[in-house]
Amino acid sequence: MIEESMLLANNLAAKQIEITQSRLNRFGIYRNHENLSMKNENFLKVLINYITKSPVQSGSHIKASEINKFLNLYKQLPTTVHNKKQNVIKKRWLKEYGKELEELFYNRLKNEIGEFKYDNLKTENGDVILGLFQESYNPIGLHIDGGFDFEDLIYKQSLIPLTPVGSTVIFKNRFYGKSTNFTIDKKELEKTKLNYGQNIRSNKHIGMFGNKPFNTEDHKKFLMHEKIDNLLGLEIELVYEWELGSMLIFDRTNLHCSSSKIEGKKIGLTTFTKK
Numbered sequence: 676m677i678e679e680s681m682l683l684a685n686n687l688a689a690k691q692i693e694i695t696q697s698r699l700n701r702f703g704i705y706r707n708h709e710n711l712s713m714k715n716e717n718f719l720k721v722l723i724n725y726i727t728k729s730p731v732q733s734g735s736h737i738k739a740s741e742i743n744k745f746l747n748l749y750k751q752l753p754t755t756v757h758n759k760k761q762n763v764i765k766k767r768w769l770k771e772y773g774k775e776l777e778e779l780f781y782n783r784l785k786n787e788i789g790e791f792k793y794d795n796l797k798t799e800n801g802d803v804i805l806g807l808f809q810e811s812y813n814p815i816g817l818h819i820d821g822g823f824d825f826e827d828l829i830y831k832q833s834l835i836p837l838t839p840v841g842s843t844v845i846f847k848n849r850f851y852g853k854s855t856n857f858t859i860d861k862k863e864l865e866k867t868k869l870n871y872g873q874n875i876r877s878n879k880h881i882g883m884f885g886n887k888p889f890n891t892e893d894h895k896k897f898l899m900h901e902k903i904d905n906l907l908g909l910e911i912e913l914v915y916e917w918e919l920g921s922m923l924i925f926d927r928t929n930l931h932c933s934s935s936k937i938e939g940k941k942i943g944l945t946t947f948t949k950k
Contacts, residue, residue, distance in 0.1 A: 741779065748768070752772060763810070768808060780805070784922075788831045792949050814934060814935050817905060819855055820947055834915075838939075842933070842934035843923060843931060844914050845913040845931045853874075856874045857880045859905045880908075
């Protein structure tokens with residue numbers, strides 16, 4: 676609003692000078708801005724292309740033998756979280772586990788997204804975490820994985836299905852903030868005392884993307900675990916069906932959640948990156 680007001684003031688001042696010139700034979704001085712340089716124009720094109728790029732399903736096919744290695748690694752790792760109420764198990768992939776897989780995974784991801792740094796949470800001892808294994812039977816709610824430090828230049832996140840069960844819904848809508856769970860549940864919104872690595876609870880997304888009701892058919896088909904009012908203004912970009920050998924890569928600013936279509940246990944490996 677301030678910028679628009681400044682531009683309006685400049686336009687009105689220029690028009691007044693023009694009127695004064697014609698009536699009183701006086702002159703004003705205008706600042707004519709140069710056209711956008713080729714360098715800046717190309718930069719803007721790259722930036723717009725990056726921002727509007729759709730989520731991709733990696734073409735780098737992960738072999739069955741590699742999937743088995745990841746599953747064996749998952750069994751060896753210590754449990755970080757075991758939420759019996761939600762039936763969820765989380766395990767952190769620590770650097771000292773699976774050196775061969777570490778190199779394979781890094782090169783595979785680098786081949787898809789270029790140079791990157793890991794941006795996963797660190798352990799209590801400050802050790803680097805390469806990724807997060809998650810085993811669940813229930814869908815995960817609407818959220819973004821924007822990280823916990825505004826100083827970081829967040830980049831992409833990846834998902835490797837280790838079971839052929841489940842699907843992930845990616846929305847066109849983006850949120851530029853820290854890692855957040857989006858909810859309209861009053862009890863959830865009251866949770867302000869959070870542990871290290873827990874997402875903020877927020878309803879700031881309501882009204883941010885307009886007031887268009889969410890598509891009822893999409894809700895019935897994919898998102899029955901979410902209240903439809905919690906999806907106000909959202910639009911689906913992609914429903915990624917979990918397939919062994921594939922990898923999903925998308926921007927960390929994209930809102931996303933699990934699909935309600937889960938038939939049994941699903942295990943996946945997620946990692947977050949920054950520049």
